[in-house]
Every structure is written in C-alpha cells, then in structure tokens.
Amino acid sequence: xxxxxxxxxxTKVFGKSTAVDxxxxxxxxxxxxxxxxxxxxxxxxTTRMLTGVIPLDAGTATILGHDIRSEPVQAKQRFGxxxxxxxxxTDLSAWQNLMLMGELYGLERSRAEQRSAxxxxxxxxxERKDQKVQAYSKGMKQRLILAMALIHEPELLFLxxxxxxxxVQSTQMILALLRDLNQQGTTxxxxxxxxxxxxxxxxxxxxIHAGKIVAIDAPEKLKVAIDRVHKIEVSFxxxxxxxxxxxxxxxxxxxRTGDKWQITADNRDVAIHSIATFSRQNGAAIVTLNTLAPxxxxxxxxxTQEAHS
Amino acid sequence: xxxxxxxxxxxxxxxxAKKDIRIYYLKGPVLIFGVFMPVFLFLAFxxxxxxxxxxxxxxxxxxxxxxxxxxxxxxxxxxxxxxxKTLERLASCxxxxxxxxxxDMIASTLFGIGITVITVIIGLALGLSLLHGIMxxxxxxLAACCFSAIGMLLAVPPTNVPSNIMxxxxxxxxxxxxxxxxxxxxxxxxxxxLVLAVFSPLSYFTDLVRFSFTGDHFFPVWTDIAVxxxxxxxxxxxxxxxxxxxxxRRM
Numbered sequence: 001x002x003x004x005x006x007x008x009x010x011t012k013v014f015g016k017s018t019a020v021d022x023x024x025x026x027x028x029x030x031x032x033x034x035x036x037x038x039x040x041x042x043x044x045x046t047t048r049m050l051t052g053v054i055p056l057d058a059g060t061a062t063i064l065g066h067d068i069r070s071e072p073v074q075a076k077q078r079f080g081x082x083x084x085x086x087x088x089x090t091d092l093s094a095w096q097n098l099m100l101m102g103e104l105y106g107l108e109r110s111r112a113e114q115r116s117a118x119x120x121x122x123x124x125x126x127e128r129k130d131q132k133v134q135a136y137s138k139g140m141k142q143r144l145i146l147a148m149a150l151i152h153e154p155e156l157l158f159l160x161x162x163x164x165x166x167x168v169q170s171t172q173m174i175l176a177l178l179r180d181l182n183q184q185g186t187t188x189x190x191x192x193x194x195x196x197x198x199x200x201x202x203x204x205x206x207x208i209h210a211g212k213i214v215a216i217d218a219p220e221k222l223k224v225a226i227d228r229v230h231k232i233e234v235s236f237x238x239x240x241x242x243x244x245x246x247x248x249x250x251x252x253x254x255x256r257t258g259d260k261w262q263i264t265a266d267n268r269d270v271a272i273h274s275i276a277t278f279s280r281q282n283g284a285a286i287v288t289l290n291t292l293a294p295x296x297x298x299x300x301x302x303x304t305q306e307a308h309s
Numbered sequence: 310x311x312x313x314x315x316x317x318x319x320x321x322x323x324x325x326a327k328k329d330i331r332i333y334y335l336k337g338p339v340l341i342f343g344v345f346m347p348v349f350l351f352l353a354f355x356x357x358x359x360x361x362x363x364x365x366x367x368x369x370x371x372x373x374x375x376x377x378x379x380x381x382x383x384x385x386x387x388x389x390x391x392x393x394k395t396l397e398r399l400a401s402c403x404x405x406x407x408x409x410x411x412x413d414m415i416a417s418t419l420f421g422i423g424i425t426v427i428t429v430i431i432g433l434a435l436g437l438s439l440l441h442g443i444m445x446x447x448x449x450x451l452a453a454c455c456f457s458a459i460g461m462l463l464a465v466p467p468t469n470v471p472s473n474i475m476x477x478x479x480x481x482x483x484x485x486x487x488x489x490x491x492x493x494x495x496x497x498x499x500x501x502x503l504v505l506a507v508f509s510p511l512s513y514f515t516d517l518v519r520f521s522f523t524g525d526h527f528f529p530v531w532t533d534i535a536v537x538x539x540x541x542x543x544x545x546x547x548x549x550x551x552x553x554x555x556x557x558r559r560m
Contacts, residue, residue: 053400054557073313076403083401087394091332103324104402106312148398 002029004156004187005050009059012045019045021211022059032178032188034202034219036195038304042211043191044084047160050189051081064156077105079156080149084164084191086141090134094125094144097133098151105152112151119147122177139170146174150181157181160191175201195300209304222299230268231292234275235260236284244282248274260288318408325399325412326419333382333389334420343378343424348431354492364523367432369491371449372515374428376486379421379453383460384478386413387552391469391559400560406553410461414545417457425449437522444530445521451537452514458544459510465551467558490515495527510540 005027012020020042027033037043048054050061052072061068066075088097095116102112120126123143133141142162149157159178163171178201182188192198198205199219206216215222245254245261250270255262265271268291279286310317333339350373354366390396399409426449433439463478486492488502489511498506506512513533520526526533 048397048560051401053397054560071313073318073403073405076401077312081398081401083394083397085394087398089328089332089395090393092328096331100324100328101402103327104321104399104404106310106317106320106403 003027003062004029004031004064005033005189006062007046007050007059008061010046010049010056010061011058012042012049012054013057018211020049020208023208023211023213024059025206025213025216027187027189029187030182030185031204032182032190032202034198034205035189035191035208036193036198036205036300037208038193041208041304043193043208044160046208047158047189047191051079051158052076077152078154079158080152080154082142082146082149082157082159082162084161086138086145088133088141088144088148091132093130093132094120094136094147095129097144097148101148101151107152115151115153116147119150123147124173139166142166143170143173146177154186156187156189158189158191161193162190163192163194163197207300207303214303215299219299222303230265230271232263232265232268232271232275233257233260233288233290233292234263235287235289236279237287238284240282240284244278245275248278250274262292312403313405318405319411321402321404322408322412322415325404325409326415329382329386329413329416330419333386334416339382343381343420344427346374346377363432363435364437365494365519367428367435367437368515368519368522371425371428371432371518372452372489372491372511373486375421375425375449375452375514376456376511377482378424379417379456380460380463380478380482381417382420383413383417383457384463384474385471387464387559388469388471388474391467392471396556397560400556406556407549410549410552411545414454414457414461414548417460418453421453421456422449425453432522439522440524441521445518447534448514448517448521448537451534451541452510452517455510455514455537455541455544458541458548461548461552462544465548465555467555469559485509485511488512490527510537510544513537513540 003026008024009022010020010024011018011022023046035043035046045054049056050063050068052068052075056069063075064078068075089100092100098116098119099112102109102116107115117126120129123146125140125144125147133144136144146162162174166174175197178188190198190202202219204216204218205222207214240261242254242256242261245251245263248271250265250267251263251274252266253264263271263275272289275289276286350370354361387396390399429445439445463481464474466474466477468474488505489509490498490506491511495503495506495512495516513528513536516527517530517533520530
C-alpha cells in the first residue's frame with residue numbers, strides 16, 4: 001500500500017528538552033492511524049511538525065509525496081487539520097468561516113458554497129450557519145472545525161483529540177463521520193488518549209512516550225502482545241472440582257471467583273478446546289465463557305511504564 | 310492552479326485581507342477612533358494659537374492620520390490570532406507566511422487610505438486648494454503601503470500579548486511623528502533633527518502632501534517618491550523575512 005505519511009527520524013527540541021526524539025513511522029493510504037500517548041508525550045508536537053505548523057529540527061516528513069519542509073503549500077493543499085482547540089474565527093459566522101477556508105484552499109466560490117452547505121448539513125449546523133461562532137457550544141465549534149477541515153475534500157485528515165471534552169452526542173457524531181470518511185477513502189491520522197476511541201476506530205496505533213515511539217501495531221495485536229498469559233472466565237451448570245480444570249491441556253491454573261472459574265492459560269485456543277471437551281465428557285454444560293484479553297488501556301499502561309522504567 | 314504560485318498566494322492574501330477588514334477594522338470603536346482622532350488633533354493645533362497656516366496643519370494632519378491609521382491595528386493582529394489559535398489555523402492552510410503578512414498589510418493599507426481620504430476632504434472643505442491631486446493620490450497609496458509594512462514590522466516580536474506590542478508600537482510611533490516635519494517644518498529643524506528626519510519615511514510623505522497642497526517642498530519631489538518606494542520595498546522584505554523566522558515561536 002502507498003505510504004501517505006512517511007516520518008523518518010522526526011525530532012523537535014525545545015530548549016534543553018527533546019519533545020520528539022527521532023521517531024519514524026509510516027501511515028498507509030486508507031488507514032486510520034491512532035497516535036496515542038500520555039500528556040506531554042509529544043503527540044501534538046508531532047502532529048504540528050507533520051502539518052507544517054512548526055519546523056522540524058531533524059529528520060524528514062513526507063506527506064502525500066511532498067516534503068513538508070520544501071513543499072509545504074503543496075502538501076497542505078491536500079490535507080485537512082482538526083486541532084484540539086477550536087480555532088474558528090469567533091467573530092465570523094460558520095458560513096463566513098467556511099467561505100474563508102474555501103478561499104484559502106483556492107476553491108471556486110460556487111464550489112465553496114456548495115461544499116459549505118453540504119458540510120454544515122452533515123455536521124448539523126446548517127440552521128445556525130449565519131450565527132457568530134462565539135455563541136456556539138464546544139461541541140458545535142468542534143463540528144464546525146471538522147467541516148472547515150473538509151471543505152477541500154482532503155485525501156488525508158489530521159485530528160488532534162477531536163472528541164476531547166465533548167458531549168456524547170457530538171462525540172458519536174464525529175466518530176461516525178470519521179468512519180464514513182475513511183470508508184470513502186480518506187486516510188486519517190488521529191491523536192488521542194481515549195483508548196476506547198482508538199480501539200474502536202483505528203486500524204493501527206502508535207504509542208509515543210517521552211518523545212519516543214514505544215510500539216506500533218494493530219490494537220488487538222498490541223493487547224495480546226503485552227500479556228503472554230491469557231485469562232478465561234468460565235461457569236458451568238454444576239459444581240466442578242478445581243483440580244479437574246488445572247489438569248486440562250493448555251490450562252496453567254484455575255481460581256474460583258464467585259460462581260465462576262478464572263482460568264489462566266499459556267495457549268488460549270488449546271485451553272478453550274480442552275474446556276469444551278471436558279464439558280462434553282463430564283456432562284457439565286458451559287453457562288458462560290469469556291476471554292479476558294487485556295484492554296488497550298492495559299497495553300498502553302504496560303508499554304508506557306516499561307518505557308519509563 | 311499551483312497553490313504555491315504567485316497568483317495562488319495573492320488570492321489567499323486577499324482572502325486574509327477581507328477577513329481582517331471584517332473582523333478587526335469594520336468595528337465601531339476602530340472606525341470612530343480612525344475618524345475622530347485626526348479631527349481632534351487638527352482642532353487642537355488649529356485652536357492652539359501657534360499661528361501656523363492651515364495648509365501646513367492639514368499637510369501634517371494628513372501625514373499623521375495615514376501613519377497612525379495604517380499602523381493602528383496591524384501590529385496587534387498576529388498577537389491576537391496567536392492567542393486565539395487562529396494563526397495556527399492559517400499556518401496549517403496552504404498559505405505562505407509572506408501571503409499572511411501581505412494580507413494583513415493590504416487590510417491596513419486600505420483602512421489607512423479610507424480614513425486619510427476623510428482628512429483630505431476636511432482640508433478641502435475648509436477651503437484649501439489641492440494643487441497636485443495625482444501626486445497626493447500616489448503619495449497616499451505609496452505611504453499607506455510603507456506604513457503598513459512598519460505596522461507589521463512592529464508585530465515581529467513573537468509575543469501573543471497584544472498590550473506588549475501596542476506599548477512597543479507607541480514607543481516607536483510617537484517619537485517618529487515629532488522628527489518628521491509634522492509639528493515643526495523641516496526647514497526650521499535643527500541640524501540634528503534633520504539628520505533624524507532623513508531616516509523617517511513619514512518626513513517624505515509629509516513633504517509630498519505639503520507639495521500637493523501648497524507647491525512647497527523640502528526635498529526634491531522625486532526624491533520623496535523614490536525614498537518612500539525604497540522604504541516600502543525594504544521594510545516589506547524585512548518584515549516578511551522576520552515573520553517567517555518568528556512565526557513558529559507563536560504556535
């Protein structure tokens with residue numbers, strides 16, 4: 001697949017502090033790439049370098065085939081940016097903000113008007129298009145800047161904490177829009193520290209800690225990779241002795257928790273098959289069976305703690 | 310169209326200028342300040358009993374009006390937009406720093422010209438005759454560009470606190486008025502004053518306005534125009550270069 005973002009040895013130094021320390025990664029066409037990290041890890045600085053807002057101190061960043069240092073305008077023409085803080089002009093109306101964006105991206109007036117109407121309808125602001133942005137709620141402002149970032153139908157969208165501090169309605173609307181955009185072919189670079197959001201939305205995530213990348217992989221693979229011992233929770237319709245379960249193939253231990261057994265296994269697939277066979281052979285019907293995989297939160301915490309220590 | 314090309318960037322600069330006019334200039338207080346300040350300054354000098362001829366006063370007033378209005382708002386735009394994060398929005402758009410600066414300059418140039426025309430009309434209404442109208446128009450256009458560049462130059466320090474810039478702006482602008490032949494004719498200035506006046510673009514504009522109304526001038530007219538043009542070019546290039554260097558520190 002074509003790499004839409006190619007970051008190589010990206011570095012940013014503020015005074016004596018290295019905010020981003022020689023990080024390298026690629027984002028492929030059509031991908032939703034989540035960029036995760038604790039506060040101050042270097043997420044926003046990385047996004048600002050990739051979008052040409054601040055200069056790189058070392059390394060290279062190629063966006064849609066354009067070097068962000070030597071061809072910033074050509075690169076910016078093809079991507080949109082949704083920053084963490086709403087930065088629409090509050091003294092202008094939503095319509096005026098969109099028309100300004102249309103002009104800054106070189107759109108014909110009629111095209112800008114058509115896109116503005118469509119986008120305001122899409123984000124639910126068409127009826128309030130002539131109202132000044134200063135009267136908008138945080139969620140409305142965030143939806144507006146998403147519309148502003150999409151005015152020129154970008155191939156790539158950068159979003160920095162797009163749902164931070166928003167109500168459920170606005171959050172769901174934005175996430176649904178991002179999914180739709182991605183299905184239509186837009187590549188998305190999403191900075192967030194909302195693990196659930198990244199887990200549900202992203203094809204791959206990169207975790208940054210103290211300016212360095214500590215892991216890049218698919219969310220499910222990251223979760224599995226951090227814990228080699230898997231947990232399975234199972235309950236039967238009658239009492240089962242614990243030692244009967246510990247002797248099963250793939251099972252390394254069994255602990256009673258209420259009416260359930262929490263089983264540890266070094267091979268989840270083998271253990272589940274053994275439990276099913278045990279259930280059939282002993283006439284003990286399985287009532288519930290859950291695999292307790294580590295969450296992305298667990299993966300994130302483990303990886304960032306390992307990097308810290 | 311190539312977005313990085315000259316015409317693409319000029320279109321974007323014009324969009325920024327329209328935005329500036331709408332947000333920063335077409336405000337009641339700004340317009341009132343722009344109209345009333347020159348009128349009251351004129352009345353202060355007219356009634357001050359210094360027995361200066363009306364043509365001298367109006368020339369100085371036109372010079373002062375253009376200088377103050379073209380540099381009134383532009384120094385604060387970058388700090389305002391930096392603190393509101395709208396500058397980051399512009400920086401992430403396909404617009405060069407030069408186009409952003411040029412857009413701000415266009416807005417302040419138009420504002421300066423608009424208010425200065427009112428001052429000229431006041432002069433004409435008081436019975437002053439305009440001897441060289443085309444020259445006055447050319448001088449106003451050129452000086453408006455020059456003073457706008459000065460306004461943007463004042464915005465170079467990368468602070469996002471507008472009051473810091475406005476203080477710096479006043480510290481530089483007011484002394485400049487006193488050495489530019491507005492209150493004291495250049496021919497009556499001491500030699501040290503003349504040395505300073507040579508380095509002020511306002512001196513050449515005031516000289517051109519005086520020539521337009523009275524036919525008198527201190528420097529040769531074409532020298533006035535050439536020096537103003539050089540000041541405009543140099544200040545614009547320097548302003549754009551410095552903003553390009555300091556812009557990332559505002560983000």
